[in-house]
Amino acid sequence: MARKDDSLLKNLQKEHIEGRLCLVTGATSGIGKATAIGLLELGAQVVITARDIARGQATQREIQMKSGRSRVELYELDLASQDSIRKFIKDFKKRHKGLDVLINNAGVFHPERAESADGVEATFAVNHLGPFLLTESLLDVLKKNAPSRIINVASALHYQAKTDFLSGGPALDRKENYSGFQAYNDSKLCNVIYTMDLLRKLQSQNISVYAFHPGVVDTGLVREYPGFVKFAWSMLSKSAKKAAIPLVELASLPDPGPSGTYFHGKKRKKPLAVANDATSADRLRQISEELLS
Template sequence: MDGKVCLITGASGGIGLEAAKALAGLGATVVLVGRDAGRTEAAVSAVRAAAPGAKVEWLKADLTSLQSVRDLAAAFKARYSRLDVLLNNAGLIIDRREVTVDGLEATMATNHFAPFLLTNLLLDVLKASAPSRIINVSSDAHLAGKVDFDDLQSERSYFGFRVYGTSKLANILFTRALAKRLQGTGVTVNALHPGTVRTGFGHNTKGFFRHIVKLGAPFMISAEKGARTSIYLASSPEVESVSGEYFYKCRPRWTSSAARDEALAERLWQVSAQLTGVNA
């Protein structure tokens, strides 16, 4: 990874931080994205401790805000002329419906619309840096998801885990639709399930899911193990030409039938483009 530049969202802790440590250790310049200055600066220090001499810095962004995502893309382009790996890792689950400054449901805004917008804003740099890679951290929770275009913002019905599952389904559908658009560019895009990882994820919830996280914690894998597939997709020569797939434990994995629905993927792309201001 010498000379390569990696941008990682949700990198102030958990699997994002572990991926940053590993990629920095392989020689990459690593740019961490976080919304909390203190936590993200601590993450930068942790990467430097794990990989002495590593080139690492951070950029601030709140992925619940589309303007903040645009500012992030602009700030990255102002500092870097290349991007070899974009790791869309940030994720959110909440048990009560919240609305962002853009009027979007917060889970879908953070988990789907933000990476959709950020990726599209950085495509020109990724193409210019080809061969390059886009990695979307999804989840087997996509099996519980359903894209309802009549209630995409969950105004009529809200259940935190179902909405989270829908956002993870959207990650895979986005991956599939983007892979088609990137054919012949030298840019690949893949999604992954990191496993059930023991991190701070889900601890900001107060209801059912928080109890599930507590009960399941002893059986969950470490963040270091959870990051392995992300690291593999970012760095392994084995997947240099693989695109549009869903991985688990560094191997292609089955998905739900909905995740393989090309018409659904295309419709979601068009709706997402409209909501985020991306040229479809």
């Protein structure tokens, strides 16, 4: 059972989040797992997803034990497969008519080029295209429970992004001169561009949207990189539990800040200027829709 006096969340208000339904993707590890625990501790009802159901079940038990709460549901979801996303949506909507908070947290940082089940470069597929399909498909249930909230876990590495991938084709496929860092940075810029796109589209719907950078965090994100990268990352980083606090706040506070804010931890920051450019958002939406089969 969780020792409540240990909880870093003890000062957060429970009133607004208690009993509300929060969906956290990528909760089998790192920031997602810590966030799910935090939300449960505050009395939320939490849905977690996992691409490997056995690992998901182990996580579900761990989360229940650490939070001392049982209200956590598990679904299978592989963001690298559009079929899996569509199946998840169907299963989720069979049980739930509404959703209060969607946290698009799952993400990858591949050093080597890979492809999704649908033949899309994997970093773009998992970090942007999958969450795009997921979010667009959940807008009806988010509207049902409005005021509701979407939080996209982005990264400060989006400041290092280039925008050539918005021209599509080879720049998006990255078959030549693949760089894991560039693919990741660009995908994280997509998270911020898409957040601002949603802001424009959902203005009258009472669904708030936020982009969030958790800081450098000691998680499994760089697990595929050589030892020295993992070592340097861990030296610079904070724990997932600490990084999750502002994310849990963002999900649970009655008014965390204006919709469309990019948060670096608890601080409001200006994202890269292109994130506010409607033409780039339209282009990203067009590319994304064309890649959905």
